[in-house]
Amino acid sequence: MSSSSNTPQVGSFPVKRGLAEMLKGGVIMDVVTPGQAKIAEDAGACAVMALERVPADIRKDGGVARMSDPDMIEGIKAAVTIPVMAKARIGHFVEAQILQALGVDFIDESEVLTPADEAHHIDKYKFTTPFVCGATNLGEALRRISEGAALIRSKGEAGTGNVVEAVRHLRSILGDIKKIGSADSAELFEWAKRLQAPLSLVQEIAETGKLPVPLFCAGGLATPADAALAMQLGAESVFVGSGIFKSDNPAARAKAIVEATTHYMDAKILAKVSAGLGAPMTGIGMDEINQRYAERGW
């Protein structure tokens, strides 16, 4: 896909994917104000996600959740030097056009916002800004990649402080990748059919043993141990939403989650950074919620 040219080419797939590569081994934090963005950057976040309300509040408030006010996104962009992401509704390509015009570094086509289209995701190839999309299983991940996503994250269940769904999604995606790795060439056709995914991407996974773009974990992470769990399961970075700014001591918790993500295999460091953080967000069980965001998107 790389072109040979002496003139600079912007917005190509390798350039989009390149930023996803740079975010590996890091923590991307949800922030709703410039002040929170500064706290996140101070704590070592590798990027921030600018949004109007964290998922826990969207869940509590109900109503339609939309793209954030451009003024608020500009405020956050001005407050930090690290990449700034922002969310567009599933299928809402005009919100995405606006976010690209605002110069955000990554667009999250997110199930946390209320979907704008019940059949179509955004054609992400039409944009120079890279996209991240959520997935609950490998088929969903590959459909998003075929639409041009440069980064995949588990959906998990945002705003719950409960990591169980993120673990389910990671295990499902990575488990199927392993199985495809041991499938023979004839079986790959069946895999493509079952996953409702392009055969070429299934064949690529069989060859390389991994997703064609980085795989991060999101949805319900609240503690340093949650972040390390996601990393040990095979995620390459973590998103933390409500988990930081809905806790007792956001600055300390944010820093601890950053350190846990780097040193995810070192239980001694994990024990040290987990101590004395105050209360995490309360969290809710899956049987207590009436709207599963992970079911949004197709």
Added chain:
Amino acid sequence: MNARVLVGVLALQGAFDAHVQRLTDLGIESRLVKDVSDLEDLDGIILPGGESTTMSNLLVASGLGVGLSQRLHDGLPVFGTCAGMIMMARTIQGGRPDQISLDAMDIHVRRNGYGRQNDSFEQDISISSLDSPFHALFIRAPIIESIGKDVEVLASIDANPVLVRQAHTLASSFHPELVSDLRVHEIFLSIIHESLTTSKR
């Protein structure tokens, strides 16, 4: 010249796996560096791309920063790409005031000098010691604003250096680890071999 070498890759945050892959492609043994003890016996170290502010924080928190800085000043060959180059620079513009500078190379860099992600680009560049172009990816790349008199420019775009060398240090504002072309990593290996030859006397 064919002595076995061990190259460390700083693995606090960022694109360290891609560097490990390139070293493996070259048949070179590598080690992820997260702790001071990981610096032992290294013949060279790569500082990868990622977020320099994040890595700076983690260098302080882990205590690795002091040890790494010492090894670099003792002459450990180092190759920094993008954020790694920022950390090597003598002075940094557009960084955070508390950001660590390892001061390993006499260059002045401006963070995100080429702009935000929408300005990120790929382009063929000419590298002085190579006989054909190298395909380079620039991701929210830093600009080298000025260089000291002992710094050699190996490649530039317009008036801005993008690949520079000073003694046993090499730095690029682009990402050779993201392409399968191994020639920039080979330049670093030759620097490591030179350093081994001179240190053996």
